Amino acid sequence: MTPSKSLPAAAGAAAALIGLTFVLEPFVSYQLATVCAYLCAIAGLTVLTGSGGQLSLGQAALMAGGAYSYALCANAMAEAGIEGPVLLLAPLAAAVLGAAAMGLVIGCAAGRLHGPYLAGFTLALVVAIPAVTSTFSEMLGGDQGLWITVEKRPDALRGTVSNEQWQSWLAILCAVAVMAVLHNLLRGRFGRQLRAVRDNSAAAALAGVNVARTKIVSFTVSAAAAGLGGGLLAYVTQSASPGAYSLVLSLYLLMAAVIGGIGSLTGAVWGALIMVFLPHSINSFTADLPVSPDLAQRLDGNLAIAVFGTVLVLVILLAPRGIQGLITAAVRRFRNSGTEPLPETTAGTAGSTGSAGPAGPVPGTASLPTKLSTTKGQP
Amino acid sequence: MSGLLVLDSVSAGYGPVPVLHGVSITVAAGSITAVVGANGAGKTTLLRTVTGQLRTTGGSIRFDGTDLAGTRVEDMVRRGIALVPEGRGVITELTVDENLRLGGLWRRDRAAAATLLVRMYELFEPLARRRRAAGHQLSGGERQMLALGRALMAGPRLLLLDEPSLGLAPRITAQILGLLRGLRDDTGLTVLLIEQNVRSALAVADDGVVLSLGSVVAARPAADLAADTDLRHTYLGF
Amino acid sequence: MDRFLFLTVDGLARGAVLAAFALSLVIIWRAARIVNFAQGAMAVATTYIAFTVTSATGSYWLGLASAVAAGLVLGTLVERTVMRFVGNTSPLNSVIAGLGLLLVLQAVLGMIFGNGYRAMEIPFSSSPISIGGISAVSPYDLFIFVCIAVIVAGLGLLFTKTPLGLRLRAAAFAPDLAQLLGVRTSRMLTLGWALSSAVGALAALLIIPTELGLNPHALDTVFVYAFTVAVVGGLDSAGGAVAGGLAVGVVLSWVSGYLGATLAPIAVLVLLLAVLLLRPAGLFAMTKERTV
Numbered sequence: 001m002t003p004s005k006s007l008p009a010a011a012g013a014a015a016a017l018i019g020l021t022f023v024l025e026p027f028v029s030y031q032l033a034t035v036c037a038y039l040c041a042i043a044g045l046t047v048l049t050g051s052g053g054q055l056s057l058g059q060a061a062l063m064a065g066g067a068y069s070y071a072l073c074a075n076a077m078a079e080a081g082i083e084g085p086v087l088l089l090a091p092l093a094a095a096v097l098g099a100a101a102m103g104l105v106i107g108c109a110a111g112r113l114h115g116p117y118l119a120g121f122t123l124a125l126v127v128a129i130p131a132v133t134s135t136f137s138e139m140l141g142g143d144q145g146l147w148i149t150v151e152k153r154p155d156a157l158r159g160t161v162s163n164e165q166w167q168s169w170l171a172i173l174c175a176v177a178v179m180a181v182l183h184n185l186l187r188g189r190f191g192r193q194l195r196a197v198r199d200n201s202a203a204a205a206l207a208g209v210n211v212a213r214t215k216i217v218s219f220t221v222s223a224a225a226a227g228l229g230g231g232l233l234a235y236v237t238q239s240a241s242p243g244a245y246s247l248v249l250s251l252y253l254l255m256a257a258v259i260g261g262i263g264s265l266t267g268a269v270w271g272a273l274i275m276v277f278l279p280h281s282i283n284s285f286t287a288d289l290p291v292s293p294d295l296a297q298r299l300d301g302n303l304a305i306a307v308f309g310t311v312l313v314l315v316i317l318l319a320p321r322g323i324q325g326l327i328t329a330a331v332r333r334f335r336n337s338g339t340e341p342l343p344e345t346t347a348g349t350a351g352s353t354g355s356a357g358p359a360g361p362v363p364g365t366a367s368l369p370t371k372l373s374t375t376k377g378q379p
Numbered sequence: 380m381s382g383l384l385v386l387d388s389v390s391a392g393y394g395p396v397p398v399l400h401g402v403s404i405t406v407a408a409g410s411i412t413a414v415v416g417a418n419g420a421g422k423t424t425l426l427r428t429v430t431g432q433l434r435t436t437g438g439s440i441r442f443d444g445t446d447l448a449g450t451r452v453e454d455m456v457r458r459g460i461a462l463v464p465e466g467r468g469v470i471t472e473l474t475v476d477e478n479l480r481l482g483g484l485w486r487r488d489r490a491a492a493a494t495l496l497v498r499m500y501e502l503f504e505p506l507a508r509r510r511r512a513a514g515h516q517l518s519g520g521e522r523q524m525l526a527l528g529r530a531l532m533a534g535p536r537l538l539l540l541d542e543p544s545l546g547l548a549p550r551i552t553a554q555i556l557g558l559l560r561g562l563r564d565d566t567g568l569t570v571l572l573i574e575q576n577v578r579s580a581l582a583v584a585d586d587g588v589v590l591s592l593g594s595v596v597a598a599r600p601a602a603d604l605a606a607d608t609d610l611r612h613t614y615l616g617f
Numbered sequence: 618m619d620r621f622l623f624l625t626v627d628g629l630a631r632g633a634v635l636a637a638f639a640l641s642l643v644i645i646w647r648a649a650r651i652v653n654f655a656q657g658a659m660a661v662a663t664t665y666i667a668f669t670v671t672s673a674t675g676s677y678w679l680g681l682a683s684a685v686a687a688g689l690v691l692g693t694l695v696e697r698t699v700m701r702f703v704g705n706t707s708p709l710n711s712v713i714a715g716l717g718l719l720l721v722l723q724a725v726l727g728m729i730f731g732n733g734y735r736a737m738e739i740p741f742s743s744s745p746i747s748i749g750g751i752s753a754v755s756p757y758d759l760f761i762f763v764c765i766a767v768i769v770a771g772l773g774l775l776f777t778k779t780p781l782g783l784r785l786r787a788a789a790f791a792p793d794l795a796q797l798l799g800v801r802t803s804r805m806l807t808l809g810w811a812l813s814s815a816v817g818a819l820a821a822l823l824i825i826p827t828e829l830g831l832n833p834h835a836l837d838t839v840f841v842y843a844f845t846v847a848v849v850g851g852l853d854s855a856g857g858a859v860a861g862g863l864a865v866g867v868v869l870s871w872v873s874g875y876l877g878a879t880l881a882p883i884a885v886l887v888l889l890l891a892v893l894l895l896r897p898a899g900l901f902a903m904t905k906e907r908t909v
Contacts (some may be wrong), residue, residue, distance in 0.1 A: 473790065
């Protein structure tokens with residue numbers, strides 16, 4: 001989709017989702033809001049890992065950066081007596097900027113790393129979060145984290161719209177905006193440069209692409225998206241604490257991106273949905289099991305993680321392009337079988353369309369990677 | 380005539396790209412056969428199918444009467460087939476001694492391997508002086524000797540050589556090819572040699588095979604081939 | 618001065634274990650060019666087995682033996698069922714598969730044993746004994762040093778002095794060539810994983826009792842430290858892993874002792890970053906610089 005087409009599409013998607021919240025239970029609206037928050041972070045990771053070939057486990061740290069930026073900004077403004085839409089928007093902007101600044105610094109350092117080195121470094125980063133929050137506990141609230149004063153829904157909406165529904169609106173708008181921006185970024189010059197660097201950085205450099213800058217920009221963009229996700233989560237939960245942004249969250253985000261389909265932004269949507277609803281349904285399933293309280297406690301949470309991990313390993317082994325890859329393949333097969341027209345009309349072009357499939361695949365999947373990286377492990 | 384190695388209309392290639400088209404070659408026991416041809420004729424592909432690194436898509440390869448189909452790469456040496464890889468393929472991180480011992484490591488008979496090791500150091504005198512040197516410290520000629528010695532450590536019946544003259548001084552090439560001839564005479568070793576250096580390969584070989592674009596265009600005694608000016612002009616460029 | 622000595626010795630003991638754990642990462646890296654992100658969880662699993670065996674039999678040594686045996690088995694399983702099939706197609710895929718395994722193992726352990734901490738017994742006292750008026754080394758520290766020395770010496774002998782070690786190295790350095798020479802490279806790969814996992818199992822058994830105790834996440838930070846050690850020492854270098862382990866252990870001990878324990882992860886992060894940016898081949902690597 002070109003920018004002129006993607007804008008109405010984004011507006012339509014936002015309107016449809018907001019309309020949907022009127023028929024959802026408040027709790028499901030709350031879940032939808034968290035889906036949108038995670039979607040921001042997963043989409044950022046998709047850009048970084050899928051298109052950029054850089055595997056980061058630091059996405060939770062960047063979300064934490066966004067959440068704490070939101071908290072500090074919102075609380076400072078509330079103390080200064082500022083209210084109204086500014087108290088809603090300025091902290092979100094702070095979340096984006098705070099995380100982007102973090103991403104810029106990390107990108108400068110990590111832009112030179114790749115593969116397992118980058119993964120290891122970002123792992124160390126996310127493990128260090130509790131240490132950071134307790135070292136600066138006066139400002140960041142230590143292990144307890146920060147409580148946040150948030151701007152509630154406008155008085156006019158009170159009575160007709162639940163707080164959860166209002167939260168989901170904000171999250172929907174933010175997520176749709178992130179998806180639209182990232183979609184256009186990937187379609188444009190930056191996206192081409194990013195994929196060129198991923199596939200062969202030496203060749204990209206020879207072709208005039210500034211490899212280091214491209215990597216740093218991708219880190220910053222990805223961090224900004226994660227920061228917005230963290231800010232939204234802070235707004236929805238009215239808190240920011242180190243426990244919410246642990247290694248497990250980073251792994252979940254990566255998992256969601258991979259299972260959804262690391263090559264495409266559409267995959268990030270599947271990933272975000274799975275990340276919120278799969279553990280929820282598994283946990284409610286275990287809660288209903290007729291087992292001893294002790295066993296129920298041990299199954300709680302763990303079963304969901306085990307299922308998630310198993311699915312992740314299976315996806316990597318059997319369908320490395322994730323759900324979206326499967327959908328694209330299925331759609332292609334369907335169209336190919338459906339559009340087998342008279343032989344004479346295709347005779348001239350059979351060679352070119354036979355294997356490549358018909359033009360116009362699912363949005364966001366055009367020219368996406370067939371593999372995560374071309375770097376060979378063996379010396 | 381029954382040969383030690385018989386390729387019968389072998390086809391092979393990389394993915395969908397066919398390289399060899401029904402190649403038939405017979406290597407007689409106790410002979411030196413040189414496969415020559417221009418760059419891209421399929422010579423290396425031919426060797427890779429014999430060693431099992433590349434699966435054939437058609438035809439059969441028989442060694443001493445048994446079909447090699449399905450034999451794993453690591454079992455070739457146990458069957459009696461050893462390869463001297465292209466580019467003087469020694470493992471540069473290992474020492475000369477380790478490289479040599481590796482060649483005979485698959486044997487259960489440790490004493491035989493030890494005897495062969497001593498023999499190799501006699502045969503390749505320069506290596507004996509550099510036993511503890513790492514592979515990357517050796518000169519090109521020394522590496523080629525090491526790769527050859529390592530293949531001989533397996534006590535093979537069939538020795539495959541991939542471009543042994545590549546990048547070596549003519550004097551060293553002559554030495555190594557002369558050595559092959561000596562081994563053939565003394566021990567009855569069978570040799571299949573892949574070479575771009577047609578002149579020296581045909582000089583040392585008993586039989587010659589000319590490969591062009593993945594097909595055999597001539598298979599005759601080496602001396603005949605060397606004397607056939609038309610053939611030389613058309614396929615070998617000299 | 619006493620405190621300095623105590624912190625240094627304590628750091629060396631901790632560092633020795635980190636060295637062993639890093640060594641287990643180096644073994645896999647050299648064999649398969651994979652950084653195994655599941656290594657920590659695998660080692661926790663084997664420690665649970667040791668814990669169960671020790672609880673049932675009352676013998677620490679039976680527990681230790683079963684942990685090492687379980688390590689061999691688990692490493693073999695992981696390589697044969699998962700890692701073999703992601704292998705070398707992409708370094709990212711193997712990292713992701715490792716992370717998936719990490720989650721599965723931790724969750725399964727949590728389901729079987731619960732997420733709570735369990736105290737583990739140690740065979741020797743951990744209070745320092747007094748030598749000439751200075752008390753710095755505990756019997757357990759000495760036990761750790763002996764164990765690690767045995768591991769390092771054993772691995773060194775295995776890799777450099779035995780035919781099997783020669784095969785393992787050949788398969789790691791040049792798999793295609795080794796195969797042509799009759800080395801069963803696929804078996805060597807499995808063996809590398811098994812060895813690595815057994816070393817990790819022993820390291821985990823040594824370090825977990827000195828930390829908070831046994832828990833499915835007990836090695837999360839230890840894995841990060843060990844990864845740092847492996848990078849500091851050079852992922853290709855076994856000697857580097859040992860030297861790097863001792864160095865990182867001492868630095869961590871000093872930072873925790875003098876500046877506060879919460880700063881340790883930050884110190885590791887800084888150290889890791891500095892080494893990756895300034896000496897990407899590692900401080901002790903002898904080989905050519907790797908591309909990071």
